[in-house]
Amino acid sequence: MVDLNSILMLAILLLPLVGGLLAYMAGNRGGGVTIATVFAAVLGIAVWSFLTIPAGTNLQADWIRLGEYSFAVGLWYDQLTGIMVMVVALIALLVAVFSMEYMKHDESRARYFGLLGLFAFSMYGIVLSSNLLLTFVFWELVGFSSYLLIGFWFDQVKPPLSSFKAFVMNKVGDAGFLLGIFVLYAYFKTLNIAELLVLAEAGLDIPDAMLFMAGLGLFLAAVGKSAQFPLQTWLPDAMTGPTPVSALIHAATMVAAGVYLLVRVFPLLSPDVLQLIGVIGGVTAFTGAFAAFAQNDIKKILAYSTVSQLGYMVMAIGAGFPVAAFFHLVTHAFFKAGLFLCAGSIIHYFHETNHDHDFDAQDIRNMGGLRAVLPITFVTFTICTLSLAGIPLFSGFLSKELVIGGILSSDLPSIVSIFALVSVFMTAAYMGRLYFRVFFGTQVKSRFVENIKMKLPLMVLTALSFWAVFTLNPFGSHNGVTDSLAQIIFNPEMAHYTWLPILSVVLAVSGILVAYLYVEKGMLVKPVSASKKIWGGLSANNFYLDYFHRKIVAGGAMKGASFLFFFDKKILDRLIDLLAKAEVVFAHFVGLIDKHVVDGLVKLLAWTARFAGGRTRKLQSGNVQMYFVWALFGLLIIVYFLT
Amino acid sequence: MIPIEHYIVLSAALLIIGLMIIIIKRNAIMVLVGVELILNAANINLVAFAKNDPLLTGQMMSLFVIVIAVAESAVALAIIYQVYRHQQVSNIDELDELNG
């Protein structure tokens, strides 16, 4: 019991909770420093544990014991846990440091840092738990702390509503989780994940329908937590919370918990469930990417992007490549946290410089030319965007290749592959739109000195978005992370497609290009007219020299240029315009579906329940003798049916 | 002797009539009368079954039932009286402030 490994594991789990309490008690002044120190300590312990604790270390305790039945709880440590703990610890530390600057004007910072501690505690609980029941407990806790953080500014109008929405949406998923747990317990008499996996490997002694139910339940849990179709609507709304929280919870860690769970229990998922998972993941990736086009709020674009990327991870699981899913989870955690922190830095800049109340600091239509104002943010954002778009030399490329390769070599319906590839293009396009809108353009203002507390986390996350962190070969899919994981998780051999990297790079680049053309259309017209002038001048200067040349070459050049211009102006422009319009329309359409169909279903359910409630309540006429009649009729019916 | 079934027929008749009185009558006290009839029906059963019981358990039970019926009626009449004082109503189906 009291060996070093257990102490390390318990320290990872409990330190954040203690730290959160300390931070809360330290008050507004010392809260940030306290929690950052604690998180740094946890990161140190996490790295130490990764180096020293052998895989398969576990820690068991009984929770409820009732005669022969007992519900155990425990912790478990292996490579997967280790990597996940380090990712969480690192991002938590960076976010805490970032928050010290970002939240410096908030009156209730102490509560904020306390909640961060609570969140980290519950997240480590999910990661370290060896037992589905304990996972469920922390699953709820993590949701709970997330609701508290989404609704952190509860005296405003929107945050409480969106935290409530998140709560309800997550509960639907949790019901599925419970169902899965019950089914598994009923058939295997244990909820220990390691034992379950052993039993699953030994051949499942369980009817197919029940296995399907269990898998479906676990997947439903992931659908809720990882914002998959059709429960994804809570995640964009959750952006009403503080931005560093969005970076930590709604980009890197909590939303990834669903994927983490699926990776953990992967062998328990039956082929039918995997098919369903793949299709849902594809639909999520596609609709998330499309919806991102119609947004003007910088955080919402990033949120939809997160939804879409989570869709990729889920697709990879559906395809049967949990390693790819997990790898994408890790890379995504870094670059998306980077993007969110950049957004935070931008919003912070506007908050610091613009005190106009009606000014919306998150609307990208109000932005432009920030390249010169926030240089570090600009560089970070560039690199993280390239990583997200899947450009070689960056980590996103590696993991995305792995995911798409997995999808192509699986037996998922081909529509899923199409979704995956089209989404690559769209991801690049909407990120390009965001990027050019925000950082280029004319609204140049004076340079703003970014605080070191904000710069440092950005730079660390930028560094982690390079390929070299994971592998030396910028095009190789095999690397340290995947290799070490392949030893403990199921990892089938993947078919190799040589054309795939080329295709995906072409898609990504063309996506950025389209965005460039669309957003910076004004800049495109100028060089053309300028070149016309140059050509005109040239022709004027050379008029006597070579009439023929002038006539043929220059005329041809002029004609060609005007044709090009015409093409550009009329056709390409129109096409792009049309495409953009179509995208906007479609995005709105998806939004409508979200709003009316999904929300409508929820409403319909609520209405049905209310209607039925009204009927049962009608019995309550207030007339006691009619009560007798109903009661006695009830008795007669029971007698009639039973004897 | 008298067959036990005949006792049961009698008690069942009183039970059913009592229930119907409870449902039909509007006056609260008449409803109480119906309840008393049901209790009497049960008592007839108890006494009839105890005929051969050396310990006379059934008769004991019926005595307890009678006493408890008194207690119940006393409380019932006290409440009915207060209801009448407050609402000037003695028909219980006119009491409809509580519903929904």
Add this chain to the structure above:
Amino acid sequence: MEQINFNILAFYGFAGLAVISALMILMSKNIIHSVFMLVLVFLSVAAIYIITNAEFVGVTQIMVYIGGILILMMFGVMLTNRIDGGKMLTEHRRIIPAVLLGLGLAFVFYSTLQTKFPLAEFGPQSELDKSVTETIGINFMTHQLVALELTAVLLLMALIGAAFLAGSKFEDKK
């Protein structure tokens, strides 16, 4: 033989009287009539007790029911109805559900009565030759002592509760 025959005759006579009086309560709209019919029901039930070797219960029935409950009820009727010389009437409502329920229950009992009632076989008669009242007394003080004490508590509670509810004047909040 004569004696037994008389007993049997008396049983059916009183049983019929009880049922007919109960039906009269059901039919009559006059509250005072109904209460007097109730006296008849109680009396005939008491007679049936006596026929069935339960003199003590029969006497208690007469004393407590007729002496106690009925008087209480008459008080109740007087207190809760305007007495203006006219007849005290009560209306009938919900006749159809009541009849349906009555028929349903009657059918349940009818079908159950098709099988013979399996009366339990009681043990042999007690060696001590005690009278009915003596047996009841001994039982009260031995086997059912706890119940007896509890009933005493219950009666006290009902007394305090009923007296308090009926006696106090509460201001009407509404």
Add this chain to the structure above:
Amino acid sequence: MKQSEFIAYITTLIGEFGYLLPEMTLIAGSLFLVVLDLLYKGTAAATVRTLATLVVLAATSLAIDAAPIEGAYLNGVLAQTAVTPTLKYFFVLMTAAVLLYPNSRVQRRTGEYQYLILMVLLGTFFLIQAQNLLLFYVALELVSITSYVLIAFSFQRKGFEAGIKYLLFGAMSSGLMLYGLSLIYGLSGSLDLALIPQMVAQSSDPTWLNLALMLFFVGIFFKLALVPFHIWSPDAYEAGPTAAIALISVLPKVAILVFFYQFTQLLDTTDVELFNWQYALSILAIGSMFVGNLSALRQNNAKRMMAYSSIAHAGTLLIGVIVGTAFGYEAMLFYAVVYGVMNVGVFYFIDWMEKNELENISDLAGLGRQFPAVGVCMTVLLVSLVGLPPTGGFSAKLLVFSSLWDVYLQSSDSYLLWLFALGILNSAISLFYYLKIPYYLFLKTTNSTQRYRVGAVSVVFLACTALLVLAIFFMADLLLEMLF
């Protein structure tokens, strides 16, 4: 029976009377309270009486410890198991908690109020020990009649109206139950629970026994407020004094469930082909859960909502009886304790609402921001009522449904699966109306400038219940150890 035997018999009887020490302490204490009410009429009479009642309760709990016994005593009329003392402590604690409610000043003006509360407690003490149907009937009527009086104790028009409705409905139900009881006596020849199975076994035809049991169950269903005998409870809950309601919604139900479990265990030991009572109870449980939860959805009145919620919870509790195993029984008692704690907390809050003349849930808009501590405690309690972690409600539901699932796997009767699935579905439905309260507390805003006051005592009380609910989740083992 010889004279000498008889004397020996009486001697043991007198000797064993000592085991009734807790009950006798209660009776003596309650009489003392009545006398105190007559003697002392000072300005602080209400406080003095409450304190005196608490002293009586303390003495009772000491007596529980002083008179330990396991097994039957007093000629088998009463019996205790290992759980009985714990349950008694639980009941005493609940009663003490209920006495501390803030709004019961009106009631506390009179000494009768505390006396009646103690009578409910006394009745439940006997109910959980009764091994004899006669004693069961008397104890049940003690609880019932006291409840009728207590409901009328709000001294309003509505209170009396609810009182008379409750009484008439209850009297009819107990009449039917008594009729069933008389048939059981005729069939078995005894009122002692221990003797019933062997007597019943003499006859093989179950027709009469079926009818008798059905009628007998009516009274029990009425007390548990199960569909279709539930209709009294919303009216009674709405109009009665909140403190009394908090007591009546827990103590008698738990006590009767304990008795009912013992009774149904006996049915299992007979060879007679009875009607499938588990099946019937399952239907009632499902019906109660649906009717309770669906009706609660549209309630705006907090007390009526809790009434419907308690109907649903009774349905869930009944699962323990349906399961009928030791595991199920333990799960049911665990659930009962958790439910009691949650209920006391929520009704305390409702009482506070009433004191401030807030009746409807919608009136609570924005109050959570004024009193975050109260709001958080309430949220914890309501989350527990839904049955979500990390609260005791979750552990309780987990245990109950696990026991049910276990039995289903052994017997594979499909109705158990339905009960399981619909039971879980109902937990989901209940989410919607329980969360209405935190929703209004925190999310709605109000223009009302009315300021309310929350005393430190209230915060401490609510915090204690909320912490208990949380503690039960994290230390479920401890509670189970205490119970069994």
